[in-house]
Amino acid sequence: MKPIIGCVLLLTLLLTACLPTTPVTVPLPTPWLVTPNPNATLTPTPFRPAPAATPTLLTLPPAPAPTLPAATPVNVPLSQPSGVRPHYTFYVNLDYHTHQVAAQEVIQYPNQTGVPLERLVLSVQPNLWTGCFTLSSLTQNDRPLTATLDGQRMDVILPTPLQPGETITLAVGFQLNLPPKKFEGTFGFLGYQVNLTNWYPFVVPYDPAQGWILHDPWPFGEHLVYDAADFDLYLQLAEGSEDVIIAASSPGVAENGWTHYHLEGARTFALSASDQFKIAESALGAIPIRSYYFGKQGAGERLASAATQALAIFQARFGPYPYSSLSIVATESPDGQEFDGLVFLSEEFYEQYQGGIKNNLVSIGVHEIAHQWWFGLVGNDQALEPWLDEALATYSERVFYEYYDLTSWWWGFRVNYFSPAGWVDTNVYDGIAFRPYTNAVYLRGAKFMEALRLRIGDEAFFAFLQDYAGRYGRRRVAAADFFAVLHEHTSADVSDIVGAYFKHAP
Ligand SMILES: [Zn+2]
Incomplete structure (x- = not known):
């Protein structure tokens, strides 16, 4: 059974050379809508209902050090050689309080498919929200390109086919007028938080047998499939947003008035911003682990220590942690949701927390952290x-x-x-x-x-x-x-x- 999508109008967008100074507002199709069922237990990560009045408290020494098995050396290199992955560079201005994002994106896409490509297909998830996504420019070497935008899918027609082994560089300018966050999702704003997840156009995988892989959205589970890519994101906060704390898929470094984030070999780059984050910090070796939370201090700290233990255990059992940092971020949602180097967890888990590790907070937190190997490192068709x-x-x-x-x-x-x-x-x-x-x-x-x-x-x-x-x-x-x-x-x-x-x- 395939999902039923609302009637969508195919739109052809012809971008002209004057576009950078005259932004074109792309007419938006009817968005794909999920009707929330108040009785549903929608959660990509199933969890058990909160414990009743008399929770069993586990007495656990603080930050116990488990006995770890010796890690067997992995003979296969963890990374593909650089240059074979797509590379995304972003210059982003975030206005936290008005929920506006202005972005210049450069996509370097190497054709690793083995066949000539006459087009590229990009996922544009923000276009599933009415009035959210505005494409202002789309060029290759300063020449405008032709594209069609249809719901979550943008087809970019290439002037000449991209041959196997060749790399194309596209420049994409866009704005986001962020929507209120739905309870079931992560993207959008709350009164005290802005989450940027699947927020930019990206080239979806191409398989010579299947074609471009961009499945229809579905009310539960995940529908996106990603090639691993490298990311450089330069972030500026708009005037008035300077007090905002940013949680991201990688550590940020101040550079010439920007905060520069670099991430390699990841599926996607996620951010969460809040002027109310509390932070509990830990580290495993050189890997900083930060727990960003709003509620109980004990819950936020427990997650930081449990995440440290989880990373140690999973490194010993599965192989090296694939990223340079880990952020665990509380948000209003029914469950948890994984991204590379950053996972979200339901604020409800923090509220339910009574101590110890026998709870949703730690079990779902550990689950999302495990996705750093099974989703982030090893990708699949979700x-x-x-x-x-x-x-x-x-x-x-x-x-x-x-x-x-x-x-x-x-x-x-x-x-x-x-x-x-x-x-x-x-x-x-x-x-x-x-x-x-x-x-x-x-x-x-x-x-x-x-x-x-x-x-x-x-x-x-x-x-x-x-x-x-x-x-x-x-x-x-x-x-x-x-x-x-x-x-x-x-x-x-x-x-x-x-x-x-x-x-x-x-
Ligand atoms: Zn999961």
């Missing part, structure tokens, strides 16, 4: 094969809690409470409701990973995960890749396990 990031991120929670001897508690709290059923390889468009979807993909996904681990043993299981993360770091995987690497690490027959959990055995 709409059609969501288990490749969600099952692994959920199972990573178990990997975290086993260091605290809380494995049984975790299975009960996060998985068995829901009596999960369904196929792990369910996709977001399969036509089932949110809860059965997450039960199948996330929770049965975790059980599938546990069954694999029991069958092949810890040593082969974690060697497989490290090899998989290393080999497919900064790339995108499909189910077949997952199983191909698995079979290199075990001769065990796992076909009965696959048959029990997968509708279509890969």
Whole structure:
């Protein structure tokens, strides 16, 4: 079943040479709308309801140091060589109080597809909101380009086909009139916060077999697929916004009146701004970890320490953390949401927090942090094969809690409470409701990973995960890749396990 999209008008935008001085307002199509269901439990990361009046408090020494297994060296380089990834440079002015963004974006796109490209297809998520996105210029070497803008999709017609191995440089000028943030999403403004997520045009992946990969939005789960890219963002805060604190996908450095953010090999660059952030800081080696929060101090501090432990455990188990910093940011939402180097967590989790790590705050926080490996480092099609990031991120929670001897508690709290059923390889468009979807993909996904681990043993299981993360770091995987690497690490027959959990055995 495919999502029903509101009637959208195909718009052709012809940009002329005078555009930089005469901004053209692109007529906006009817936005895609989600009608919030007040009774729904929409959450990309399923969580258990808040504990009742008498929560069990766990006495935990502050910042306990778990005994970590020695990390097995990964023989495969984590990064592609530089120059093969798209590069995005932004000059951004953010007016926090009026919710306005003015941006100049330069996209350097190397054609790594192996075939000539007559066009580029860009995702423009802000155009899904009425009156949010205005394209003011689109040029190549100062020559205007022709583009069509249709909902979230912009087709840029190239004057001459981009040959394999060639790189094209596009300049895109745009403004955002940010919308109020929906409870279920992250993009937009609240009275005390501005979140910039999937906020700029980016080139979606091209696959010679599938074409351009830009799936329809869906009320739950994620629909975007990303190539890994490099980012340089130069940010200026508008007059009157100087008191605002910025959380970002990478650390910021002051440079000539700008704050410069650099991020390599990531799927997307996210920002959150607030004049009311409180910050709890930690670090793992050279990796700064910052928890940006509004509510209880204990919750914000607990997240900073739990994130530090999670990074240490996951580095030992999966391979090096892929980024240079980590920001954990509270926002008004029902759940958590991952981006590269930055994750969002529901303010409700902070409010529910009663101490310890047996709660949504830490389990969902750890889940989103695990996505730095399973989403950020190893990319996948989040709409059609969501288990490749969600099952692994959920199972990573178990990997975290086993260091605290809380494995049984975790299975009960996060998985068995829901009596999960369904196929792990369910996709977001399969036509089932949110809860059965997450039960199948996330929770049965975790059980599938546990069954694999029991069958092949810890040593082969974690060697497989490290090899998989290393080999497919900064790339995108499909189910077949997952199983191909698995079979290199075990001769065990796992076909009965696959048959029990997968509708279509890969
Ligand atoms: Zn997730």
